[in-house]
Amino acid sequence: xxxxxxxxxxxxxxxxxxxxxxxxxxxxxxxxxxxxxxxxxxxxxxxxxxxxxxxxxxxxxxxxxxxxxxxxxxxxxxxxxxxxxxxxxxxxxxxxxxxxxxxxxxxxxxxxxxxxxxxxxxxxxxxxxxxxxxxxxxxxxxxxxxxxxxxxxxxxxxxxxxxxxxxxxxxxxxxxxxxxxxxxxxxxxxxxxxxxxxxxxxxxxxxxxxxxxxxxxxxxxxxxxxxxxxxxxxxxxxxxxxxxxxxxxxxxxxxxxxxxxxxxxxxxxxxxxxxxxxxxxxxxxxxxxxxxxxxxxxxxxxxxxxxxxxxxxxxxxxxxxxxxxxxxxxxxxxxxxxxxxxxxxxxxxxxxxxxxxxxxxxxxxxxxxxxxxxxxxxxxxxxxxxxxxxxxxxxxxxxxxxxxxxxxxxxxxxxxxxxxxxxxxxxxxxxxxxxxxxxxxxxxxxxxxxx
Amino acid sequence: xxxxxxxxxxxxxxxxxxxxxxxxxxxxxxxxxxxxxxxxxxxxxxxxxxxxxxxxxxxxxxxxxxxxxxxxxxxxxxxxxxxxxxxxxxxxxxxxxxxxxxxxxxxxxxxxxxxxxxxxxxxxxxxxxxxxxxxxxxxxxxxxxxxxxxxxxxxxxxxxxxxxx
Numbered sequence: 051x052x053x054x055x056x057x058x059x060x061x062x063x064x065x066x067x068x069x070x071x072x073x074x075x076x077x078x079x080x081x082x083x084x085x086x087x088x089x090x091x092x093x094x095x096x097x098x099x100x101x102x103x104x105x106x107x108x109x110x111x112x113x114x115x116x117x118x119x120x121x122x123x124x125x126x127x128x129x130x131x132x133x134x135x136x137x138x139x140x141x142x143x144x145x146x147x148x149x150x151x152x153x154x155x156x157x158x159x160x161x162x163x164x165x166x167x168x169x170x171x172x173x174x175x176x177x178x179x180x181x182x183x184x185x186x187x188x189x190x191x192x193x194x195x196x197x198x199x200x201x202x203x204x205x206x207x208x209x210x211x212x213x214x215x216x217x218x219x220x221x222x223x224x225x226x227x228x229x230x231x232x233x234x235x236x237x238x239x240x241x242x243x244x245x246x247x248x249x250x251x252x253x254x255x256x257x258x259x260x261x262x263x264x265x266x267x268x269x270x271x272x273x274x275x276x277x278x279x280x281x282x283x284x285x286x287x288x289x290x291x292x293x294x295x296x297x298x299x300x301x302x303x304x305x306x307x308x309x310x311x312x313x314x315x316x317x318x319x320x321x322x323x324x325x326x327x328x329x330x331x332x333x334x335x336x337x338x339x340x341x342x343x344x345x346x347x348x349x350x351x352x353x354x355x356x357x358x359x360x361x362x363x364x365x366x367x368x369x370x371x372x373x374x375x376x377x378x379x380x381x382x383x384x385x386x387x388x389x390x391x392x393x394x395x396x397x398x399x400x401x402x403x404x405x406x407x408x409x410x411x412x413x414x415x416x417x418x419x420x421x422x423x424x425x426x427x428x429x430x431x432x433x434x435x436x437x438x439x440x441x442x443x444x445x446x447x448x449x450x451x452x453x454x455x456x457x458x459x460x461x462x463x464x465x466x467x468x469x470x471x472x473x474x475x476x477x478x479x480x481x482x483x484x485x486x487x488x489x490x491x492x493x494x495x496x497x498x499x500x501x
Numbered sequence: 502x503x504x505x506x507x508x509x510x511x512x513x514x515x516x517x518x519x520x521x522x523x524x525x526x527x528x529x530x531x532x533x534x535x536x537x538x539x540x541x542x543x544x545x546x547x548x549x550x551x552x553x554x555x556x557x558x559x560x561x562x563x564x565x566x567x568x569x570x571x572x573x574x575x576x577x578x579x580x581x582x583x584x585x586x587x588x589x590x591x592x593x594x595x596x597x598x599x600x601x602x603x604x605x606x607x608x609x610x611x612x613x614x615x616x617x618x619x620x621x622x623x624x625x626x627x628x629x630x631x632x633x634x635x636x637x638x639x640x641x642x643x644x645x646x647x648x649x650x651x652x653x654x655x656x657x658x659x660x661x662x663x664x665x666x
Contacts, residue, residue, distance in 0.1 A: 201572060211589040228604075240627035252616060257615035266539065268535075274603055
C-alpha cells in the first residue's frame, strides 16, 4: 500500500452494499457468540471501576485528606486527571462535528466510535471536579439559583466558566450522540429477533421509522447541532486553559494557554480514536468499513497535532526567559531540572520527539507502530497535565510555600477507577449500540453508487 | 392503506412523482436513508438560532443583574458591570439552550416518541431500515385505493400490501 496515494485507498470496501453494510454493523450487537474477548476485557475494566468506587467511598467517609493534595498543591490528581479526560473527550467531537462540517467522506464510519469515546471520557472528566469539591453533595451550589443566603456565583471566575462549559459539553455530547444514534436504534429494533431486544431498541428509537419528514428534520437538526458543537468544543478546552491562565501562579499565567490546551485535546483525542479503531475494527468485523484510508488520515492528523504541541512547548520554554520574571524562570528551571524532571522530559519524548517517526511512510503503514505512538501520546498528555498542575504549584511566588507533592494511594485508585469506568462504559456501548453510523453510511454508499 | 416496496431509491422516486401527478394521497415514504431530491426545508435551525440567542441574552441579563444589583462584590475598585468576563458563560449557556431546543423541537415536530403506528402491522416494513424503499398511500377511500393499485402495476414494485388503518 505504501505506493498508493491516500485518496486512492477506498473509504469503504467496494463490495459492500447498503444491505450488507447494515447486516454487518447491526449484526454485531445482535450476535450471541464471539464475545469471549469482550468478557475478558469487561471483567478487568469493571474491577478497576469497582476499585475506584471503593476509593471514592473512602474519600467521602474520611474526607479528601486521604488524597495527596496539600495546602501548597491543592489541585493535584483530581484536576490533572480532569484535564486529561476532557482533552481526550474533545478529540472525539473534533472528529464527529468538525469533519462533518467540512464534509470529508472518511469521517462517516468512525464518528460513532469517536462520539461514544467522547461521551464516556466526558463523564470521567465531569466527576472529578465534583469529587474535588470535598463536599460533593453541595455541588448544586455551583448553579445560579435564588437561595436563602442571597448568594450568586462569582461570574468573573474562570472556574465558574469551566463549570458552565463542562456542564454544557456533557449535555450537548449526550444529545448530539443520541440524535445520531436514533435511526440506527430503529434499524436494531427492526432487526432484533428476541422480544427484549425489540422492546428495548424500540423504546429508545422513540418511533423513528425513516419517514420523509423525519429524515428531513433529522438532517437539518444534525447539521445545525454539528455547527454548534465545533465551536463549543474549542470553547470548552479554551476555558479549561483559562482555569490556569487566570491564576497568578508562575507557569500558568500565560495567554498561550487556551490554544495550547486545544492542541493537546486534538493530540490526545485523535490518538485515542486511533487506538480504539485499531483495537476494535477486527473483533467487530468492521474492517471493510474502517479501512486503511481512515487509519492513514488519522496518522497524518496525529503527526500534525504533535507538531502543534512542539510549537506550544517551545513557546512555553521561551516565555519564562523573555518575560524577565525571576519566579517564572525559577519555576521553569525546576520543571526541567528539578525532582520531577523525568515528567517533563517524558512529556517531550512522548508528545514531540517520538511521534516524529510518523513522518516515515513505512512507520505509518505499521499498525503496531501507530498503536505505540498513540499509547505514547496518551501517557505523554498525562505527564503534561502533571507537569502543568503539580510542578507549577510546587514553585509559586512565596518561597515559604515551596514543597513537593506526592500522590497518595487513593489518588491512584480513583484514577484507575475512572479508566475502568471509561472502558466499562465503552464496552457496554460496543455490546449494545451499532458502532458505525449506518444511516450516514447508507448515504455514502448511495453516493458511491453501491446502493 | 397501501404499502409498496421498491428495490431502489430510483424506483421509489419515480413512483412518488407519478402518484403526485395523479393526486393520489396522502403519501408517505419510509426509507433507509434520506431520499435525495426532496426539499430539505425545516424550521429547526431557526428555532435553534432563536433559542440560542434567547439563552445567551437571559444569561447575560442574569449575570449583569446579580453582579451589579443583587450581590455587589467590589474588589479593588474594579467595575461591577464587567461585561467582558460575562462572555464565556453567556456563550456556554446560549449553546446549552440552543442544543436542548434543537433536540426537543426535533421530537415535538415529528411527534416522537410514537411507539405504535398502524403501519407497524406490516412485517415487510422492517426492511425500510435496511435496504427497502417504501411508499405508503394512507387513504381508506376505495376509489383512490383502486387507482393506486392500477398505478402501481406499471411502477414495478417488489411487493405490495394492503393494510387496515
